[in-house]
Amino acid sequence: MLHSLKKLLGLVASTPAEQQPHSLPNEDITEQFRQRVKKESEAKVLALGGRICDWLPLLDAPELREVVDVRGRMSVVNALINISFQAPVAVISAWLAKENLLGHLSPEEAAILAKDDEHLTEQELANLRWNLESLWAMMWATRMVPDLDPGKWCGDNMASLLPNLERGQSNEKLATLNALRPAAELYRMLDFYYRLHWYCVDERMHGRAATVSESLVYERRKALEWIYNRQYAWDDVEMGT
Template sequence: MELNFIQIKEKSEEIIKEYGVTSNPNLPTIEYQGLRRSEDIISRVTVMAGMVYIAFQAPPAVIREWIHEQRLNQYMTEFEKNILEKDRLEVTPSELLKLKWYLESLWALVWVLDINTNFQPHEPVGNDLLNMVPDVKKKQDFTILQTNNLTRNIKEIYEQTDLYYRLHWYCVDSKLKGIKHFRFDEGTIKERRQALEWVISPKVEWEDIDLST
């Protein structure tokens, strides 16, 4: 599918204008490097879903075993590997906070997999998110996601990535100028953008995604 990058950029700017906020017309278009395989997205979603349980008091050892049984270690970041080597009480408040932010990235990734159909930048993560990902308590694994195995088309994913990129600029610019805005949360936009950028950057590791604006 051929992408018209300039047209998509202009569409994002129109959407942002409808939200009543400003965009930066000088921002370049996003480089498109291809689409990550659905199997990789599913594996990453599974790992992150397990890590979220740690944020809500699950013992890291339990999650470590769950991920190991599914042979998903290669989809983990160094940060996550370090967390899984700790006792529950050794995980710091800042680490727990970082894991809680995973909910936003997961919300974006299940949208990419066409499981989540309600993905709006100004709306919070849905209460049904944990029903969309493998459940550790029920000992579900990544195969529950393979039954769906529907990745949205390239155009849809690129358009959302472009929109979040430009919204992220607005959030950062507002903070630098000391302008208070209530429509968008910078952390939410940033975490979702990282997930979307990762999907269209198949050769880049999760922690290496460039989130500059």
């Protein structure tokens, strides 16, 4: 599945970004901490050959989702990605029902499952494929993978870490997830992708090519924003820069 996506999208990795471990508790996300993270994020963007915008605001304090909601979202996204690789809609819908996951569907996802296979648009299928990068970010947030380098696409080991619906596997691999990374660690990663996203958008608006994929950055930031801000619905995550 992943090899097919990479061939389809013509993925090429660029220089990895530096990752640093941090484990501050939620209450230590102070103004001073946020200012320090801003400078660290800007340094990482510059190290990737990007540019920064000094007046981009600091992130708000986190309102993290519960891990049960995150693993439910991951399970739904993983299942629906299979549709973009020609899995029948009815089969995916039945699997979600069997695993008691229908309650985690967003309205847009429910609308996709209400369609017949032949009525799915190319744009809908492309959007589902790109959800691989959103899912990869959530796998990082739940400690399934060790890093989230914007210079690398989702790993070749991704499929082995997830339920294989084609083989009839249950959702056990995701249902057993029981913790998110610390709030401060999530803050650092989201702040980095937020500022990196600004760079990507600004390059596109000025007719230039960014050094990293804007689509990759967008999808990962969306997943991180959704985890970090529980008020956002999956279909309506605020992605302004």
